[in-house]
Each structure stands twice: as structure tokens, then as C-alpha cells.
């Protein structure tokens with residue numbers, strides 16, 4: 162498939178997990194991809210595999226909290242492949258702590274990467290896309306940005322912020338032909354995630370599709386949102402969560418009901 166032939170994409174957080182799967186899939190489908198990450202070794206590992214499979218990719222060390230490094234990331238894209246018309250902001254950090262035990266530093270750390278980092282990358286990316294006459298941006302929130310999961314105060318506040326930020330970006334950038342959407346993943350099995358047995362069981366019960374998602378499940382949704390097929394979709398939050406945020410009360414037999422049956 163060559164849906165993205167001739168396109169240049171920047172994927173932040175591309176060195177691991179969802180970002181790595183997204184960058185790899187974009188390259189497989191013809192895009193030239195800048196794999197950007199604070200984990201430079203991770204980014205190089207991904208570009209190595211892309212190159213070995215015949216794709217085009219360049220690794221970039223970036224801390225998305227630092228404006229100069231974000232500028233340099235887009236400059237590298239321009240130098241290597243041309244201006245980027247696609248930006249996928251998967252880079253993010255998480256925290257898990259009971260609300261009353263959550264230090265202010267944790268809230269600040271979540272905001273720094275998830276909100277400020279996403280803001281900086283999207284702002285710099287959009288400035289380049291305006292010169293191209295349009296573009297596509299996908300940000301990353303979480304089910305935690307939509308629902309109150311225990312121990313997620315700092316993380317959830319930042320991921321809710323990403324959803325609010327995405328809506329405003331979508332509205333402000335619409336006049337330039339740039340679409341901006343946000344993906345809210347549910348539990349996705351990635352190498353860095355370590356869920357204990359209790360949490361695993363709770364997830365498998367709570368997710369209607371009764372499995373963890375894969376990084377490829379999320380990459381597929383991200384690629385759709387940056388493809389021509391999604392040209393009339395902007396400002397939306399797309400949950401990729403096996404039905405977790407759609408679910409209400411769930412029973413095995415919905416016909417087995419002791420109230421009024423019609």
C-alpha cells in the first residue's frame with residue numbers, strides 16, 4: 162500500500178510503543194518519517210528496522226518540552242525529506258498515585274510533557290503546514306482524559322488538557338486546511354507498561370472486547386486520521402479502547418431481567 166507516498170511525517174515518541182508502531186506503519190505505507198524521541202537509542206532502533214525493510218526514516222533526539230529542540234526536529238525533517246505535512250504527537254509520560262499523595266511536582270511533570278510538549282510540537286508543526294497549504298495533526302490523550310480512574314489525578318488532568326487543546330487547535334487551524342484530532346487509547350500492551358495481575362484482571366473485565374489493545378490497533382487509527390479518507394474530520398476525540406468508554410452496566414444475559422419485559 163502506498164497511501165502516504167510523497168508525504169513527510171514527524172512522529173514524536175516514535176522510539177517505543179505506540180509511536181514506534183505508528184512510525185513503522187507510516188513508512189511501510191510510503192511516508193518518509195522522522196522518528197523523534199528523548200530516547201535516541203529507541204528512535205535509532207526503529208529507523209534501523211524501517212531502513213532494513215526498504216523504508217525512509219531518520220532518527221531525531223528531541224525533548225518536546227524544549228522549544229529549540231522542537232524547532233530543530235522540524236528543521237531535520239525539512240533537511241532530510243522536505244517540510245512535514247503530518248505530525249503525530251505520541252510522546253507522553255504517565256503517573257499513578259492516590260490523589261492525596263500526589264505531589265505538585267508530579268502534576269507539573271505531567272503538564273510539562275503531555276500538555277506543553279504537545280502544544281509546542283503542534284505550534285511549530287502547524288507553522289510549517291501553513292506554508293504547505295494544509296496538514297494533519299494527531300495528538301494523544303487517554304481514556305484517563307475522559308473518565309475518572311483511581312490514582313490518575315495528575316495524568317488525567319494533563320490528558321484532559323490535551324483534548325481541550327486539540328479542539329481549539331482544530332478550530333483555529335481549520336482556515337489553513339489543517340485537521341487536528343486526538344486519540345484516547347484504552348489499555349494498550351506495550352513493552353514499557355507493567356500491569357500487575359489485579360490490574361490486568363480489572364481491565365479484562367472492564368473492556369467489552371475483553372483484551373488489551375496492541376500498538377498496531379492504535380497505529381491503524383492514527384493512520385486513518387492523517388489519511389485523505391479523514392479529510393472532513395477535525396477536533397474529534399477517537400477512543401481506541403475495545404469499547405471501554407462506551408460501556409455502561411454489563412450483564413451476561415440481557416434478556417434475564419426481573420422488571421417489565423416488552
Ligand SMILES: NC(=O)c1ccc[n+]([C@@H]2O[C@H](COP(=O)([O-])OP(=O)(O)OC[C@H]3O[C@@H](n4cnc5c(N)ncnc54)[C@H](O)[C@@H]3O)[C@@H](O)[C@H]2O)c1
Pocket residue numbers: 173174175176177178179180197198199200203223224225226250251252253254255274278301302303304345346347348349350351352353354
Ligand atoms: N499504552 C497505553 O495503555 C496507553 C493508554 C492511554 C494513553 N496512552 C498514551 O499513548 C502515548 C504513547 O504511549 P505508549 O504506551 O506508547 O508509551 P511509551 O512509554 O512506550 O512511549 C512513549 C514515548 O514517549 C517518549 N517521551 C517521553 N517524554 C518525552 C519527551 N519529553 N520528549 C520526547 N519524547 C518523550 C518516551 O521516550 C517513549 O518513547 C502516550 O501519550 C500515552 O500517554 C498509552
